[in-house]
Amino acid sequence: MYSREITVVNETGLHARPASDFVKLAGTFQSKIELRRLGDQDTYNAKSIIMLMSMGLAEGETAILSAEGQDEKEAVDALAELVANLKE
Helix, strand or coil: CEEEEEECCCCCCCCHHHHHHHHHHHCCCCCEEEEEECCCCCCEECCCHHHHHHHCCCCCCEEEEEEECCCHHHHHHHHHHHHHHCCC
16 A cells, blocks of 8 residues: 545635546546545545545645555646646
């Protein structure tokens, strides 16, 4: 398993279009990908738009992005870069 801490920089958080972009990219990887709000125990399937939007990550919030599988490092690094550059 490979994990990284990410911080949401988008003004609207990880909602609607940004969440859609995130899920679309996550779906290109074979690994199981999950998000967990820093300090929380609940994990969310990062390939599910419903799960991601129900998580409700707002601007400035930090989460742990994890992946497990053959392309785990590539998945986490690509998604972390996407989150760091999402701006509406």
